[in-house]
Structures are given as structure tokens and as C-alpha cells.
Amino acid sequence: MSFDVSAIRDEFPILKREIDGNPLVYLDNAATTQKPQCVIDALVDYYTRCNANVHRGAHRLADEATRHFENARDIVKAFLNAPKREEVIWTTGTTEGINIVANGLSALLQPGDEVIATGMDHHANLVTWQQACKTSGATFKTVPVTDDGELDLVAYQALLNERTKFVAIPHVSNALGTINPVKEMTAKAKAVGALVLIDGAQGAAHGWADVQDIGCDFYAFSAHKLYGPMGVGVLWGREAVLADWPVWRTGGEMISTVTLQDATWNVLPYRFEAGTPNVADVIAMGEAIRWFSALDQEAVAAHEKALLAHATKLADEFDGLTVIGRAKNKIGVLSFVMDQGHPADIGFLLDRQGIAVRTGDHCAQPLMARFNVPGTARASFAIYNTLEEVDALFAALKKVRSMLV
Incomplete structure (x- = not known):
């Protein structure tokens, strides 16, 4: 079972973009995925x-x-x-x-x-x-x-x-x-x-x-x-x-x-x-x-599971961050709130560092009410995301935290 994420990424031209001088880290895949060249x-x-x-x-x-x-x-x-x-x-x-x-x-x-x-x-x-x-x-x-x-x-x-x-x-x-x-x-x-x-x-x-x-x-x-x-x-x-x-x-x-x-x-x-x-x-x-x-679906699933496991581990070690949704069986979605800052503020400050996440109620207002939150910041992973991008997300969140204190 092998999965060459670098080869996959090469098929997606948009992933070569930079945002304000930072490499694009696209973590909004539950909203929409990027398109490989063959689709274009x-x-x-x-x-x-x-x-x-x-x-x-x-x-x-x-x-x-x-x-x-x-x-x-x-x-x-x-x-x-x-x-x-x-x-x-x-x-x-x-x-x-x-x-x-x-x-x-x-x-x-x-x-x-x-x-x-x-x-x-x-x-x-x-x-x-x-x-x-x-x-x-x-x-x-x-x-x-x-x-x-x-x-x-x-x-x-x-x-x-x-x-x-x-x-x-x-x-x-x-x-x-x-x-x-x-x-x-x-x-x-x-x-x-x-x-x-x-x-x-x-x-x-x-x-x-x-x-x-x-x-x-x-x-x-x-x-x-x-x-x-x-x-x-x-x-x-x-x-x-x-x-x-x-x-x-x-x-x-x-x-x-x-x-x-x-x-x-x-x-x-x-x-x-x-x-x-x-x-x-x-x-x-x-x-x-x-x-x-045509992809190796077992390898794809293993890669996405590894991304979520790494993100969850870093989230659990991150002071002031609370993960919303701890189901035993999940896809690569990390929905969270922080003690400092509204989710919209978190998303804005992440964007300035080249990291794209979704914020808000995610068209699920009753669910947000169930957890008594106004909304969440949501990082959602796809097959072209990497462990390094997960690290980049949490490095950026540390900067966000320091700016919102």
C-alpha cells in the first residue's frame, strides 16, 4: 500500500499558488475540493x-x-x-x-x-x-x-x-x-x-x-x-x-x-x-x-486517517483549543474553537498566513446550538494535504493565539 502525495499534488495546479507571500495551505476541502489538471x-x-x-x-x-x-x-x-x-x-x-x-x-x-x-x-x-x-x-x-x-x-x-x-x-x-x-x-x-x-x-x-x-x-x-x-x-x-x-x-x-x-x-x-x-x-x-x-482507495483512506490523527494530537496538546466532535469514526475534519477570538477572527488571521479554513456555522445552526458555540473554525483535509501542512496550521494558530491574547 503506497501513496505518493507529492505526485498527487503535482496534478493540482492551484496548489502552487502563494497567498501574501506564503505557500497556499488549502484546508477547506469539506466546502469544495481543488481540481486536478485532467478535470480542467x-x-x-x-x-x-x-x-x-x-x-x-x-x-x-x-x-x-x-x-x-x-x-x-x-x-x-x-x-x-x-x-x-x-x-x-x-x-x-x-x-x-x-x-x-x-x-x-x-x-x-x-x-x-x-x-x-x-x-x-x-x-x-x-x-x-x-x-x-x-x-x-x-x-x-x-x-x-x-x-x-x-x-x-x-x-x-x-x-x-x-x-x-x-x-x-x-x-x-x-x-x-x-x-x-x-x-x-x-x-x-x-x-x-x-x-x-x-x-x-x-x-x-x-x-x-x-x-x-x-x-x-x-x-x-x-x-x-x-x-x-x-x-x-x-x-x-x-x-x-x-x-x-x-x-x-x-x-x-x-x-x-x-x-x-x-x-x-x-x-x-x-x-x-x-x-x-x-x-x-x-x-x-x-x-x-x-x-x-483509479487511486488506491486503501492508501487514500490511510493517508487521510494519518492526517486527522496528527491534527487531533496537535489539537489536544494546544492550550486553549477545544475540538468540537469526538466521534470514534470520522473523516478528516477538525472543527474547533479557541479561548481567544471568534472563529471568524481565527480564519482571517490564518488566511494572512496562507492557510485556508472555513469558519462559521457550516450551514448547521442547530448543531452549533447543540454544542453551545456560535460556530467553529474547521480544517478539512483531502488526499493532496500533507503532514507538513498540518504542522503549518498549528504553527499559524500559535501566532493567532499570540495576536488575540
Whole structure:
């Protein structure tokens, strides 16, 4: 098992940047990952060689664009271990994927039905279900979070009953890095007949998105957290569920037949892909997943685990710093507060030293309230980060502390 982080870094041109004379140390990967040259090249290649709309053009450029566009669907199918390519739907990202499901759910729920989300959800996987329940009259419930930043599985089991119609679970907490036992939680939901959606915005970037193994009905993720471009993502849905799921947007491509009085919908996946698609970014997303999938995944996981272990050790030795989220099973996310300074001040002073982190509530205000903090500073690691960059973070934090005393 080998992992050459230097070779990986060479594939990312942005990592050669300097910020105010300092080497860029990019530790904001839970917000968005940087892009390897092959992904950038895929975007340029589309626009310089075969820019055309897909599926219906009677010319060579359209044929080539369609072939690359649909090949990306095959790449995603394999990446998710999905049973059928027709279950892969293009979206603008995780948020749109969740909203497609929530829109349909609001039309299917009845008063007395119950929907369960969690207390660690990103707002995109929380507010959507709140609104679906308000629209339908269903009851909204949430799984509490323990002091360690894990989901309370005993409380979750107690919430499940014959009225539970839908369960939404984050694969990984974006704010804490907690890896949730989604396979176990899905099985428990299925035992009472509920549908299950997994918010995979953070999970997919670590290669764990095997939808058949998880057993869920929906899985949503964004390309830009997986070394791909922004503005594009995937909603996977089980064919038996998607085939009759209410459509969200209408327009071109999702139509089968149209009269002046009525219309019928196209087959999967196109019935959920209204309008001109984001062809270039879909193709580039396919290239990003192809690139990522070719890596030694065991070596990648070991490298990210080493980064988190080193960061956690240094955090525990750092006076006045408190780590928020101590789950036993985590990805490379270190969320913390300091005795001196607001998280925003910490982020600003780190940036002046070339270190990019995220600060604030991370679109998880209820979770921040659970830990009684206004927000955190969050360092999140990716495959191109190094142990030396972790050292640089804590060296910079010492300077921050001295400036905030």
C-alpha cells in the first residue's frame, strides 16, 4: 500500500499558488475540493472540440458530446454500484437532488405521517424536510446528537414506527466529520417500511457510496466535493421508486408527448432532467470520478486517517483549543474553537498566513446550538494535504493565539 502525495499534488495546479507571500495551505476541502489538471482539461476539451447540445443534434459534434455526456452516467453508475444507469439523474448538486425528492415527498405525505432527519444535518438536508412536512401536514422529527458528536442510535430506534414514511441521513457530518452508520440506520428504517435518502455530499468524496450495500432509496452528492466542477451533481434513486415519483420541473427533454391540453413524461432518467443540461460539467465530473476511482482507495483512506490523527494530537496538546466532535469514526475534519477570538477572527488571521479554513456555522445552526458555540473554525483535509501542512496550521494558530491574547 503506497501513496505518493507529492505526485498527487503535482496534478493540482492551484496548489502552487502563494497567498501574501506564503505557500497556499488549502484546508477547506469539506466546502469544495481543488481540481486536478485532467478535470480542467476535460472542460477545455469539450468547449474547444465538441461544444454542442446533446441527444437530438443530427451532426458530428452533437454525437460526440452525447457520447461523452452519457459515458459520464456509466462512470457514476459504476462509482455508486447502482443497478442501472437509468437511475443516475444529473442535478446542480446535492441541494437540488434533495429538493427533487422533497418536492415529490410533499405530494405523497399525509397528515399523521412522520419524517425523520437528524440534529447534525446540513440545512439542505433539514429545511427541505421541514418544508415538506409543513406543506403536507406530516410530523417532522430529528435524531439527537451525543456529546461526542455521534447520532443517538437508541433515540433513533425509538423514533421509528409504522407512521414513519421517510428518513433522511447525512452520510458524513460536514461540520464535525462524523461518519454515520448509514447501512445500519437504513436497515432499521426499512424494517418499518420507510423510504431512505442519504445526503452523500461529504461521503461520496471518500469512496463509500455503494448504494446497493447501504440499501437506501436515494443518494445525492455534488461533483465539486469530489475533485470535480461546481454546479453539477447526482441524484441516484431506486428505479422502482423513481419511476412514479412526482416530477419537479417541466420542459424540454423530460417530455414524451405534448398536446395543447396535456403532456406525458419521458422515461428515466430524462423525466427528471428538464432543460438544457450542464454538458461540460457533467463530462468533467465523469473525468473527476474516473481519476479518483483509479487511486488506491486503501492508501487514500490511510493517508487521510494519518492526517486527522496528527491534527487531533496537535489539537489536544494546544492550550486553549477545544475540538468540537469526538466521534470514534470520522473523516478528516477538525472543527474547533479557541479561548481567544471568534472563529471568524481565527480564519482571517490564518488566511494572512496562507492557510485556508472555513469558519462559521457550516450551514448547521442547530448543531452549533447543540454544542453551545456560535460556530467553529474547521480544517478539512483531502488526499493532496500533507503532514507538513498540518504542522503549518498549528504553527499559524500559535501566532493567532499570540495576536488575540
